[in-house]
Amino acid sequence: MKQALELKINGETHDLLLTPNVTLLEAIRDHVGLWGTKAGCGMGTCGACTVLLEEKPILSCITLAVECHGKEITTIEGLSEGVALSSLQEAFVRAGAVQCGYCSPGMILSGTALLRKNPRPTVADIKKALEGNLCRCTGYNTIIDAVLDAGTASSPQLDQGEKK
């Protein structure tokens, strides 16, 4: 039996009719058409599918869409403002923290959640926050640099997030 549900993704409301076994990842990609959220393993082990649910990073591949009814979801597409990148997105590009890019959306969302709660994280804070996101290309050093860099930069968007 399909269920009607409302997903608030990046501030826009989507009315969907889904069977209860559809994951949030499938809803975001196949039903809403936002392809920035990636599927790496489908079993919650790689972090590529990370999105923010009420500001908290979660693994959308092991979250059912019906559980998210009425809740605020942020995907990678919700971080940039028009063509302007968020300070963390920009820091990723500047630091060389992007290679194949498949882990980047999840990494950046985990990093954004951290920075919104803790705008001046230590390296240990960053490692803790990003421990669920696998990256095979970079060896992680530049990713840590990017989060540190964005953390010290002041960003209106991040500050806004902080107030919530």
Added chain:
Amino acid sequence: MSDLKLIGKSVLRRDGPDKTTGKARYTADRQLPGMLICGILRSPHPHAKILNIDCSRAEKLPGVKAIISGKDTLGIKHGFVETPRYPPDQNILASDTVRHVGEEVAAVAAINQKVLDEALDLIEVKYEILPAVFDVVDAMNPDCEVQIHPNHPRVNEPFCNIAGKTETQWGDVEKGFSQADLICSDRFESHLRTHGYLEPQTTLADYNADGTLHLWISSMGPFVKRRKLAKALGMPYASIQIHKAYVGGAFGGKIDLFSHEYCAAALSIKTARPVKFVSSREDVFAAYRHGQPLISEIKTGLKKDGTIVAQQLRMINNAGAYKGSGVVVIFLAWAFSMIPYRVENFKYEGYSIFSNNPPRAPLRGHGAPQVRFALESHMDIIAEKLQIDPIEFRLKNARVAGEELPNRDSVHNCGLQECIQKAVLKTDFIKRRHPFPKFEKPSSLNPLKRGIGLGVSSYFGGSLIYPNSSSAIVKMADDGSVDLLTGAIEMGQGSETVLCQIVGEELQLEMADIRITSADTATTPHDIGAWISGLTYVTGNAVRQAAGSVRDKILKVAAEQLHESVANLTLENKFVFVTTDPERRISYQQIFEASVGTHRGDTIIGEGHWRTMRDEPFHPSLASTKGRWSENYAFSAQVAEVEVDTETGEIKLLKATTVHDCGFPINPQLVKGQIDGQVSLALGHAFMEDVMLKNGYTLNPTWLDYRMPLIHNVADSKDVDVITESYQAGRSFRTKEVGEGLVSAILAAIANAIYDATGLRMYSTPFSPEKVLKGLKLLRVGSKIS
């Protein structure tokens, strides 16, 4: 060099904004109207005869649109290598026998996942289970009762399951050994690891009524893929158009033709609908290809002063159920063993052996980490036996610039000596390492022991592999900006950025004035692809030539229009001006118009081509190594600093220092990205990653059980670029390899650092806590007895 505009600068990568905002489209991110999904039925047995495949119940299931099995294919085989000696040996779908768990038996196209899963369950396959063999020593045993394929017809030796052999020698190895003061023999084993690309294997196929098959594939190069796929489908190559898609990592694991690519294509042709295939992560672990486990047996003869007078190597590769790249890795293992040091008398034998495990693919470094781990550990062992300094020992035997290798390749601007010296200086190596012998070191109560070790490696950049050449086109737009058309594929390494930097340098353009169209078989020229470590070198030079040709045309027209000779003109920011009188100038836009007006409508298009080893007809023999191989050798020395917890057996890589000679680095930030990634891969190789196979089944097919480095396992990675003298003399495009070779010496360095810290010599990877604790216990017992 100071007048360079873009080359040598850390220009930010072009795909950065797309990849950080979620706009970058990978193959799985493409949807087409009416699209079906494809699933594959795989063998549950490591070795079995197929007696019957019954698809009738599955076919009747509503929502199932097509099913194919072996009998629906043309029976055309494919292989990683397709040569007369090593003809293709893999069926696209199994015909009468399956030889490994996960071998593809049938494929289904259905309207959704639920129907697809049910249909795969309804296909009934009757198997007769055959005896199987998994261990390489068992498989090659002359008495082995399991014959997976007939022995290679040209290897007449008392072994079983021989997929291939590489054999070569020079000098007189027996005579060399007879003159040696010391003969030292060691045996090393490397285990099975996998690529760990984040994006699963994915293909989208869309067959059109006009006979064109459109494809999006997560691959390492569209032209190699297209040729193999077209052959298997029996289609003209050019009726297949592979479109560009971003690639979420490959590391060697996406170069072969895979059954799912054929199946998606064949099912799209059969149903006249788009068909998408996305592999599950469990299948990537349990049914797809991994790297190459290798056994290295080494015997070296030496003079007291450390001169290597003879060396004999025997490498044994467990190839899995088909040749895969197993018959290549035994060639490469020879190559990676002979580059760094001079050995007067040398004998090499490499065996690739069939077993009932999944077949193997290249994995970043393709044999080099296994070989260098063995040889660099062996070098340290020898140095201790001879009581000579291991650094002096290496420097004494290390190649120098201009030297000729035994296969007649030249190492040109080899910076190996400098790499070793700088690595030692940079890390304060001599002062920090513990003196030989390690055992006599006073034992302190602190269970944490630190050590430092060094390794050396060399890697080739580009060889003669299909299509043996890269071409590129640069065309000017009517506003004076340019378009670059290249078949090169961006899979994370930054190829699009690097290639645009080259165009910008030649034409003195800003990055924003260069657009790139890439990796599309219909609109871009042929390209070797992003493998054999040749992209920046081979495609980069093609692009340089194409841009140079545009530059020549620009200057010719400008000279005509300004009534000046070309020699007096300077290019700058889309203008050409008279060097001595910069007021006299003409814009690229005006040059475009003038060229059209005065050169029969020429809209200024340049083309470039680059064939590495251009005077050589073929790739060298995989069997005998005869023939020249590469004109481009990069060198490196890497130092590892480790901390061993002697109570838990856990080891940490604290710091990796990479000193490398990669020619002229076009983009230092991208070079650094390659180095860091390789250090991390080596760290996983050394301590964490292990594909555990039992009877052909993968016991750990998830990332929870196959442990890849997490952000907690990060190592401090520093690098020093050795730009040898001849690379500083204004030849700013002379690049070498940097994307693969640096996974190797660091692995050896880690092993040598563990020895330095504890006196424990590691003879096999991974350096797991169990192995370390067991080894340390044996050492303690041994020292008590003595």
